[in-house]
Amino acid sequence: MLKLDEKITFGTNLKCLKCGTTYPLQIIYDCPVCGGILDAEYDYEKVSGQKLLMNFEKARSIWRFKALLPVRKHLSIVSLSEGNTPLFKCHKLGAKLGLCNLYIKDETRNPTGSFKDRPISVALSKANEEGKKIVITSSTGSAGNSIAAYAAKAEMKSIVLVPSCVSSVRSLQIVACGGTLVKIKGTYSDCFRIVKALSQKFDWVNLTSTFLNPFAVEGDKTVAYELNEQLGNVPDWILVPIGAGPLLVGIYKGCKELEKLGLVSGLPAMAGIQAEGCAPIVRAFKSKDSRVKHWDNPETVALGIADPLRGYTQDGTLTLQTIRESGGVAIEVDDETILESISMLARSTGVFAEPAGVTSVTGVKKLVEEGIIKKNDLVVCIITGSGFKDLGSVRKKIEITEEEVEPSIEKVEKILNKKGF
Ligand SMILES: *Cc1c(COP(=O)(O)O)cnc(C)c1O
Numbered sequence: 001m002l003k004l005d006e007k008i009t010f011g012t013n014l015k016c017l018k019c020g021t022t023y024p025l026q027i028i029y030d031c032p033v034c035g036g037i038l039d040a041e042y043d044y045e046k047v048s049g050q051k052l053l054m055n056f057e058k059a060r061s062i063w064r065f066k067a068l069l070p071v072r073k074h075l076s077i078v079s080l081s082e083g084n085t086p087l088f089k090c091h092k093l094g095a096k097l098g099l100c101n102l103y104i105k106d107e108t109r110n111p112t113g114s115f116k117d118r119p120i121s122v123a124l125s126k127a128n129e130e131g132k133k134i135v136i137t138s139s140t141g142s143a144g145n146s147i148a149a150y151a152a153k154a155e156m157k158s159i160v161l162v163p164s165c166v167s168s169v170r171s172l173q174i175v176a177c178g179g180t181l182v183k184i185k186g187t188y189s190d191c192f193r194i195v196k197a198l199s200q201k202f203d204w205v206n207l208t209s210t211f212l213n214p215f216a217v218e219g220d221k222t223v224a225y226e227l228n229e230q231l232g233n234v235p236d237w238i239l240v241p242i243g244a245g246p247l248l249v250g251i252y253k254g255c256k257e258l259e260k261l262g263l264v265s266g267l268p269a270m271a272g273i274q275a276e277g278c279a280p281i282v283r284a285f286k287s288k289d290s291r292v293k294h295w296d297n298p299e300t301v302a303l304g305i306a307d308p309l310r311g312y313t314q315d316g317t318l319t320l321q322t323i324r325e326s327g328g329v330a331i332e333v334d335d336e337t338i339l340e341s342i343s344m345l346a347r348s349t350g351v352f353a354e355p356a357g358v359t360s361v362t363g364v365k366k367l368v369e370e371g372i373i374k375k376n377d378l379v380v381c382i383i384t385g386s387g388f389k390d391l392g393s394v395r396k397k398i399e400i401t402e403e404e405v406e407p408s409i410e411k412v413e414k415i416l417n418k419k420g421f
């Protein structure tokens with residue numbers, strides 16, 4: 001029997017992706033030697049030897065996969081039952097787009113309505129393990145929602161900096177969960193810079209959703225483990241909305257781990273989708289640059305991916321390299337088409353997404369039209385966030401009448417008749 005506080009991970013250390021220096025598996029941000037991004041490593045031989053990656057435990061959360069997550073003690077885990085999201089085959093939408101094997105992974109089902117609950121559950125559990133009491137983040141909404149909720153569960157304090165473009169409605173849940181909200185007259189990158197400085201000054205844990213905190217991306221990779229369970233292998237294509245790109249990089253890391261463990265054959269091509277009004281990674285991909293440069297004036301309805309990367313372009317470069325390594329692509333989509341895809345997805349599948357969350361579907365249409373994705377390819381679009389989180393943006397495209405009808409059966413019948421019934 002496994003005791004509750006027993007060591008539960010096969011995580012061994014952090015390693016700098018740039019200079020190779022290794023560090024213990026503790027909270028540390030950029031590499032102290034060279035400033036590079038840190039990556040968690042595991043003892044894969046032991047994992048495959050004991051065959052305990054899958055269903056290690058019956059927990060209905062990402063913590064089923066704790067052997068490959070970087071938290072040492074069971075009691076440190078902070079979970080709201082994140083992950084285990086459904087994968088739907090989309091017959092109707094697939095037919096419309098000319099695809100025989102189109103699936104969506106519905107991340108809107110997570111506790112706070114976005115996939116962010118996966119990385120935050122892991123990074124906040126790590127903070128909990130180290131006895132930290134205050135966490136801070138920059139956010140365009142989703143990460144803040146998630147952090148406020150998980151901090152509440154762990155009895156920690158949370159501070160969330162959001163840029164001007166984030167509406168008060170989008171931030172309500174943060175405050176409801178007891179988070180401290182500060183709105184900054186600036187972009188996501190301004191919030192990022194201030195959060196980084198304050199976190200260093202006061203030793204608050206930085207949970208910003210970039211590659212700065214090396215533990216967050218470990219939560220993202222659980223999407224790959226679930227896809228493998230649901231499909232029996234990894235797909236040909238995975239389409240991911242990207243800001244800095246930890247979700248995309250995490251999913252690809254998860255796929256590579258599955259390959260290392262002999263559980264899958266082959267790897268997917270990764271497609272990163274950005275909005276036309278903020279597409280630093282796509283710009284570098286198209287011009288065949290080896291490095292990503294920051295974006296000047298982010299402007300898009302897809303708030304969750306409006307990340308100009310100012311001051312941390314190496315994060316975008318890691319995502320760019322991952323996309324290229326996978327044989328994938330980075331493409332941009334425009335706001336008008338993003339908003340149209342919200343209804344297109346909802347009407348064909350019943351899944352209601354926010355603008356950033358649906359860009360994977362907007363992107364699949366474009367990639368089929370361009371002949372990059374083929375008819376029989378097995379394609380998974382990650383739907384990253386719920387429409388309920390950003391009703392203001394959704395409303396820009398969906399007409400709804402304010403007119404009220406007299407409470408009479410005849411009048412209602414007449415109206416419905418006009419609507420084609
Ligand atoms: C954060 C976010 C993204 C982008 O994920 P990254 O891992 O930061 O690239 C996409 N969609 C939604 C809804 C998000 O909240």
Ligand SMILES: [Zn+2]
Binds near residue numbers: 021
């Ligand atoms: Zn280094």
